[in-house]
Amino acid sequence: MTTNAPRVLIVGDGLAGCLVAWELYRRDCQFSVWSDGSPAASDVAAGMFNPVSFKRILPQWDARAQQDAARARYEWIGEQLGETLWRDVPIVRVFPNEEYAERWTGRAAGGHGVSPFIERYDADQLHPSISAPYGAGLVPDAGWVNVVAMTSASRAKWQSMGRWEQRSWRMSDGCPDGFDAVVDCRGTGAVEDLSEFGLELRRNHGEVLRVKPDQDWGDRIVNNVTWALPLGDGTYRVGSTYRWDVHTPVCLEETPAHLVQGAAKARTGEGTVEVLEHRAGLRPTCFDRRPILGVISNKHPHYHACVGWGTRGVSIGPTVVRWTVEALLGEREAVPDEVHPKRFRTFTEN
Ligand SMILES: Cc1cc2nc3c(=O)[nH]c(=O)nc-3n(C[C@H](O)[C@H](O)[C@H](O)COP(=O)(O)OP(=O)(O)OC[C@H]3O[C@@H](n4cnc5c(N)ncnc54)[C@H](O)[C@@H]3O)c2cc1C
Incomplete structure (x- = not known):
């Protein structure tokens, strides 16, 4: 066990709580997980990762670095649990119209930020069940993570180590005895508490x-x-x-x-x-599709948010958890500005 490291309470055991626990486990830090068993988005998630935003044919936020970090982390957790969590499965994007097909083909040819992630797919390569009158493209480096298998096997592991309890927590509970820090991984369970600081989690x-x-x-x-x-x-x-x-x-x-x-x-x-x-x-x-991470109030210095993972929790999770834990352990001064609560115009650090 790392000496002088804070004893951390992780609240919530969906994808966020699970990845924070593994980050602390890797570092040999002391942690416990509390969850009240309320419905989790992670129990529903398809677990897909896709480096491309299809609407405008653009790369996702820091796509390459985040996906590389994600692969390494899920493969490592899979080894710890004896489960295959990460599956590479390319995505066939069926074009909706001629204009979209032209844009995709132009960008797939090179010279655009999205070019390394997309290919044009020839009609004779398509599975016979697929109908694509305007053609189709391919995203080879995509797939899915078995989130439900990971969170449930992780919960069983923390339970067997005496590190998991079915318990509710809210901000007014403060930092419970025996802990030095709380990491809030309550997903939409954090909506009311964060609204007190002008932070809208939708x-x-x-x-x-x-x-x-x-x-x-x-x-x-x-x-x-x-x-x-x-x-x-x-x-x-x-x-x-x-x-x-x-x-x-x-x-x-x-x-x-x-x-x-x-x-x-x-x-x-x-x-x-x-x-x-x-x-x-x-x-x-969140309004800008970025999570809310880190300390949000000088009056609650023990409190670290790790919420707002949106539609892409699987891809962004390992990276944003690393930032959260590095800031908590004092290895970095603060989380990056792009995920800091101060980017909310309504933020009040009261
Ligand atoms: C239909 C659907 C499909 C999706 N598909 C994908 C996908 O393909 N790829 C992808 O990357 N993402 C997908 N997502 C998004 C993904 O599910 C989320 O980004 C991610 O699961 C959020 O995880 P979380 O741990 O922050 O929240 P949650 O999974 O909601 O976990 C919150 C946890 O907090 C606990 N909790 C809440 N309140 C309290 C309290 N007061 N005290 C104690 N514990 C509490 C809950 O019981 C739960 O354990 C999908 C989501 C949905 C709904």
Whole structure:
């Protein structure tokens, strides 16, 4: 055990709490995990990583560095748990129209920030189930992480080490006895406490399905806005929805038909699709799609935020957790400005 290192309470055991715990475990620091068992976005996440923003065909935030860090970290955690967590599965992007196809083809040819991440996909390379009248592109360096397997196996490990408790915590509880610091990984559970500091964490409602089509949809992720991710057993995850007007993680009745129709538009056949599973969650999201990290108030110096992971928790997680823990341990003065609470115009450090 590292001497003089702070004893850290991690609140929340979704993806964020899990990765913070592993970062501290690696460094031989003392930590405990508390979770109140409320619904976690991480129990719903498809776990996909994709270095490209499809809407405008641009690279994601610091895509290469974050994805390299993510791969190394998930592979290491997988070794610790005896599980294969990281799966490389290219994404086939079905073009929506001629203009998009031209833009993609131009950028794939080189000379653009996104060029290293995208390729043009020839029609004869396409799986026969895919319908792509305007053509398709490929993102070779994509895939998914089995988030549910990782968080549940990690929880079992911390439990077996006596480092996990089912317990609730909120900011008014302060720093509990026996701890020197609290890392807040409560996802949308932190909304009310952060609002006291003018920090708006928004709940973005999302749903995913697991389906079994009666035709083979191939072994690549296919994205035509709706995406279908092969799980390797003839079933596919299909998602997802994004809503700001639903603030509880409820499964909406109309969603399965909507998502199945969306996925079917990228397919040639008329086949039937059986819905096996339907899940909903709330993504903890900030206005600029960046998380909120680090100390937010001089009056609560023990409190370190690690929330607001949005739609891309899997890719950004290992990097933003490293920043959070480095700042907590005094290895860096503060977290980078782009994830610091001071970027909120409404931030009040009271
Ligand atoms: C439908 C859907 C699909 C998604 N797909 C992807 C994807 O493909 N790729 C990707 O990168 N991301 C995806 N995401 C986003 C991803 O789920 C999030 O970025 C990530 O899971 C957030 O993790 P978190 O640990 O911050 O929050 P959560 O997973 O919500 O965890 C919060 C934790 O805090 C606990 N908690 C809350 N309040 C308290 C309290 N008061 N006391 C104690 N514990 C508390 C909860 O029980 C839970 O354990 C998806 C999300 C949704 C909803």
